[in-house]
Amino acid sequence: MKHGDARMKKIVLQFLEDNIDVLTSSQRKVADYILKNPTEVVFMTIEQLAKNVGVSVASVMRMAYTLGYTGYAQFQKNLQKVLRSRVGPPTRLEANVRKLGKKDNLLVGCAEVQMNNIKKTVGFLSDETVKNAFKLIFAAKKIYVIGVRGSSSVADFLSGGLNRLGVDCELLIPDSVRLHAAIVKFCQTDLIIAISLPRYAKRTLEVIGIAKSKGANVISVTDGYSSPLALLSDVVLSCAFESLSFHHSEIGAMFIADFLITGVANKDSKRTKNTLEKIEKIVVAIDANVIK
Numbered sequence: 419m420k421h422g423d424a425r426m427k428k429i430v431l432q433f434l435e436d437n438i439d440v441l442t443s444s445q446r447k448v449a450d451y452i453l454k455n456p457t458e459v460v461f462m463t464i465e466q467l468a469k470n471v472g473v474s475v476a477s478v479m480r481m482a483y484t485l486g487y488t489g490y491a492q493f494q495k496n497l498q499k500v501l502r503s504r505v506g507p508p509t510r511l512e513a514n515v516r517k518l519g520k521k522d523n524l525l526v527g528c529a530e531v532q533m534n535n536i537k538k539t540v541g542f543l544s545d546e547t548v549k550n551a552f553k554l555i556f557a558a559k560k561i562y563v564i565g566v567r568g569s570s571s572v573a574d575f576l577s578g579g580l581n582r583l584g585v586d587c588e589l590l591i592p593d594s595v596r597l598h599a600a601i602v603k604f605c606q607t608d609l610i611i612a613i614s615l616p617r618y619a620k621r622t623l624e625v626i627g628i629a630k631s632k633g634a635n636v637i638s639v640t641d642g643y644s645s646p647l648a649l650l651s652d653v654v655l656s657c658a659f660e661s662l663s664f665h666h667s668e669i670g671a672m673f674i675a676d677f678l679i680t681g682v683a684n685k686d687s688k689r690t691k692n693t694l695e696k697i698e699k700i701v702v703a704i705d706a707n708v709i710k
Contacts, residue, residue, distance in 0.1 A: 431456060431497070432544045437485055438643045444473045445481035450644040452497075453542060453656065460498045464490045524662070531660050532669045538658035539670040542642070551653045552681055554635045558609035562600060564590040564626075565612070566619035572639070572671045573613050579679035582697060584689070592621045601625065606633035613639040613675075615659045615666045618646055626650045639671050 431453065438449050451471045452459050459467060467490075468475045478490055487493045555561065561580060565573030577589035590597050604610075610629045614622045623646055626636045630650050638647035642656045657670030 432546055434485065435544060435547065435643070439649075441481060441484060442477075444477040445484060447471050447473055447644055448478050448481045450642045454538070454642055454658075456497060456541070460494060528662055531662055532667065535658040535660055535667055535670040536673050539656070539673055542656035542658070543674075547653060547655065548681075551637055551655060551678070552685075554609050554637060554653060555678065555682060556685065558635065559586065559607040561585060561587040561609045561611060562590050562604075562629075563587060563611045563613070564592070564622055566592050566614065566622050568665060568668055569613040569615060569619070569622075569639075569671065572668050572675050573611075575672065576611065576613075576675035576678065579675070580682060583679070583682050585682065590625065592619075597625075601628055604629050604632040604634050608632075608634040609637065610634055611637045611639065611678075612647055612651070613671055614645070614647055615641055615657075615668070615671065616645075623647065623650070639674050 434449055435453060438446060441449055448467070448471050451467070462470070464475055464478050468478050471478075482488075482490045482493045485493070561577075563573045563577040563580075565571075574589060577587050580587040588600060590600055608629070610626055612622050612626045618640075626638070626647065627650055629636055636651045637653045637655060638645070638651040639655045639657060640647045641659055642648070643654060645654070648654045655674050657674055659666040659668070659670055661667040
């Protein structure tokens, strides 16, 4: 397959993302690394890329061939063309934070890592991926959200936000009778939004596996296409999760949750306003009775 330069400038990363399912396990690791680190890969030799990913040079070459390129060099050349317009100076916010203290300043260090998580997450999300995610959200008659351990806070935030907008959304609580009752009702008109970062929650994988077997759609918020959630998902929303602490950061995933809520709210701002006003009236009435 031959790719025109103009076409490849536009879709090289999206093309890689859309065709990742045809790759072998080793090739998928290479693709996942490229999607997460495109600006670094443009300067890597094929040997360096293979070493960083932990696969053979042959695996990198086969990935390029499978996707229709003449070799790694052609893929890298087109990737460079795409990124030339995307790589720019640090934002004013990043620059100001760096002025606040030295590298060993924990507060500044944490801020830099989290801003980088958001920046990387934005880079992972192509327009087509975002479009497909909202398409599934708006088409679903009922939405279920699940997140275990650290991801439970993100799941709670997302489900709560969607509910406030009038969306029929249910938070799935692991190891509860309610979870089992919900699973029984999964159907083709449902959407499950699953949130899980390494180490991936077994219960989350079990739930979306059952959902897929019943014909439901799945959106996963995870670290990338090498995640076990990816193979079970219709749309993968990748996020960065670096942290200076012992745990993985949920900031990237929380950013995606906030973005999804905002997107749903903005689709029909008049309806959103009316729904929020109704909720506010109920809250005021309940508070008034409590005070009495």
